[in-house]
Amino acid sequence: MLQRRALFSLLLAAVVAAPTLGQDATLEWKLKEKTPFYQTMTTTTTQNMTVTGTKVEQKQEQTFYFSYTPTKVANNVITLEQKIIGLKMNIDIGGSKVSYDSTAKGDNAAANNPLNKFFDALKGATFTITLDLSGKDGPKVTNLEGHKDFVDKLTAANPQMKTLLEKILSKEALRDMAEPLFAALPGKKVTKGKEDATWKRTSKLDMGPIGSYETTYTYTYDGPDKDKKEEKIGIKTDLKYTPPTDKGDQSLPFKIKDAKLEPKDASGTIVYDPKAGWVKSLEMKMTLSGNLTIEIGQQSTTVDLTQDQTTKITTSAESPIKAQ
Numbered sequence: 594m595l596q597r598r599a600l601f602s603l604l605l606a607a608v609v610a611a612p613t614l615g616q617d618a619t620l621e622w623k624l625k626e627k628t629p630f631y632q633t634m635t636t637t638t639t640q641n642m643t644v645t646g647t648k649v650e651q652k653q654e655q656t657f658y659f660s661y662t663p664t665k666v667a668n669n670v671i672t673l674e675q676k677i678i679g680l681k682m683n684i685d686i687g688g689s690k691v692s693y694d695s696t697a698k699g700d701n702a703a704a705n706n707p708l709n710k711f712f713d714a715l716k717g718a719t720f721t722i723t724l725d726l727s728g729k730d731g732p733k734v735t736n737l738e739g740h741k742d743f744v745d746k747l748t749a750a751n752p753q754m755k756t757l758l759e760k761i762l763s764k765e766a767l768r769d770m771a772e773p774l775f776a777a778l779p780g781k782k783v784t785k786g787k788e789d790a791t792w793k794r795t796s797k798l799d800m801g802p803i804g805s806y807e808t809t810y811t812y813t814y815d816g817p818d819k820d821k822k823e824e825k826i827g828i829k830t831d832l833k834y835t836p837p838t839d840k841g842d843q844s845l846p847f848k849i850k851d852a853k854l855e856p857k858d859a860s861g862t863i864v865y866d867p868k869a870g871w872v873k874s875l876e877m878k879m880t881l882s883g884n885l886t887i888e889i890g891q892q893s894t895t896v897d898l899t900q901d902q903t904t905k906i907t908t909s910a911e912s913p914i915k916a917q
Contacts, residue, residue, distance in 0.1 A: 616784065616785040616786075616816045616817065617782055617783060617784040617785070618782065618783065618814065618816075618817065618824045618865075618867065619781065619782045619783075619867070620778045620779055620780070620781070620782075620783060620814065620824060620826070620865055621726070621778055621779075621780045621781065621870070622671070622724075622726065622732060622775065622778055622780070622870060622871060623869075623870025623871070624663045624666060624671055624673075624870065624871070625663065625666070626663050626664070626665060626666040627662070627663065627664070628662075628663065629660055629661060629662040629663075630660075630661050630869075630871060630908055630909065630910055631658070631659065631660050631661070631678075631908065631909050631910070631911065631912050631913055632658075632659045632661065632906055632907065632908050632909075633656065633657075633658055633659075633906070633907050633909075633913045634656065634657045634659070634904065634905070634906045635654065635655070635656045635904070635905045635906075636653075636654070636655050636656075636902065636903070636904045636905075637653070637654045637902070637903045637904075638651075638652070638653045638654075638900060638901070638902045639651075639652050639900070639901045639902075640652075640653075640898065640899070640900045641898070641899045641900075642896055642897065642898050643896070643897040644894060644896050645894060649686070649687050650685075650687065651684075651685065651686045651687070652683075652684070652685040653682075653683070653684050653685075654681075654682075654683045655680070655681065655682050655683075656680060656681040657677060657679075657680050658677070658678045658679035658680065658696070658912075658913055658914055659675055659676065659677060659678065660674075660675070660676045660678050660912065661673050661674070661675050662674045662676075664721075668727075669725065669726040669727040670723065670724070670725050670726070670727070671723075671724045671726065672721065672722070672723055672724075673721070673722040673723075673724060674719060674720075674721055674722075675719070675720045675721075675722055675771070676717070676718070676719045676720075677715055677716055677717065677718045677719075678716070678717075678912070678914060679695045679696045679716060679914045680693070680695050680712065680715055680716060681693065681694045681695070681696065682694075682708075682712060691708060693708065693709065693712045695712070695713070695716045696914050710750040710751065711747065711750045711751050713750065714746045714747050714749070714750040715747070718739070718742075718743045718746065719739055719742075720737055720738065720739040720740070720743070720767070720771075721736075721737070721738040721739055722734055722736070722737055722771055723735045723736040723737070724775055726780050728780075730792070730794070731776055731778065731779045731780050731781075731792060731794065732772075732775040732776055732778065732780055733772065733775075733776070734768050734769075734771050734772040734775060736768070737764060737767050737768040737771060740762065740763070740764045740767050741764075743762065743767075744758050744759055744762050747762070757801070757802065760800070760801030760802065761800045761801050761802075761803060763799070765799070766798055766799060766800065769796050769797060769798050770798065772794075772796060773794065773796055773808075773810060774872065774875070774906065776794040776796075776810065776812075777810075777812060777826065777828070777863050777872055777875065778865065778872065779792045779812070783814045784814075785814055785815065785816045790813060790814040791811065791812065791813045791814075792811075792812050793809060793810065793811050793812070794809075794810045794812075795807065795808070795809045795810075796808045796809075796810070801837065802837050802848075802849070803837065803849070804834055804835055804836050804837045804849055804852065805834070805835045805837075806832060806833070806834055806835075807832070807833045807835070808830055808831070808832045808833075809830065809831045809832075810828060810829075810830050811828070811829045811830070811831075812826050812827070812828050812863070813826065813827045813828075813829075814826055815827050818864075822868075823864050823865060823866055823867070823873065824864070824865040824867060825862060825863070825864060825865075826862070826863040826864075826865060827860070827861075827862060827863075828860065828861045828862070828863055828875075828877065829859060829860045829861075830856070830859040830860075830877070830879065831856065831859070832854075832856040832859065832879070832881070834852055834854045835852075836849050836850065836851055836852045837849055846889065847887045847888060847889045848887065848888040848889075849885060849886070849887055850886045850887065850888050850893060851885070851886040852883065852884070852885045852886070853883045853884055854881055854882070854883035854884075854885075854898070855881070855882060855883050856879055856880065856881050857879075857880050857881075857882070858878060858879065858880045859877075859878070859879040859880070860877070860878065861875065861876050861877030861878060861904075862875075862876055863875045866908075869908075869910070871908050872906070872908055873907070873908055874905070874906065874907050874908070875904070875905070875906040876903070876904070876905050876906075877903070877904045877905075878901075878902070878903050878904075879901075879902050880899070880900070880901050880902075881898070881899070881900040881902070882898065882899045882900070883897075883898060884896060884897050884898060885898060
């Protein structure tokens, strides 16, 4: 009798400890026409550079507040109005600090900040995004409008940057920037531990004289949380950087001639709220290291670089910016 009880206890423990497979969930955007939602995106970056033996540390924390309003929902196609409703910037380059907060009451605390006009131009920028949910590979941003007005507004704030802004903020670049978050949900039912629980999306971003980035996102459904109210998705990224091909571009005071940059520890977690029908939160960390060869005044210099970056996104039904 004791032996049978002991054997039963061991079997029960094994069942409890075993990974739970077969859990399924429908991971899809469920947005309602004329019902807005809001996102807060904070990116923290620490960058250490060594140039000709001199070390320079740069720290940045930037927060963008977005509103999204589905203006039309029909036949698996959603038209969204995206608006930058606020932003905060804290930049420290070798001890030189710049701060900006569009949500601050009264005059901005950084009234003498030479970048204020540029940051002011970001607030209020509005885009129209067309999101197609019917693709076999998941949601896809098929169109983005409003980029020309956006670039014109930024150029007016800083005319010297016109050529650069037109290249790095093209319609295609802004569309590619908007897509990864929506691609985090495959738009179908998936089962933990099965082949369909993993899906991928590749994003290509051409930044003109800065170079191009090809990022492959691998998403894996990890199952519900302990309360079974939300679903968790793991995310890993693989980034490939390619130096600019147009060596004659004069929109930057330097040229990037060569680069060897390798990402590591690029992973994160997505939390999906099935009741709301959106990504409730996303947290992603990445370390990038390597070196760049840049040319200034026909002289080449090697820059050793290490960069740690954390991105956090949260979604809410209420505006994160309190009325002033």
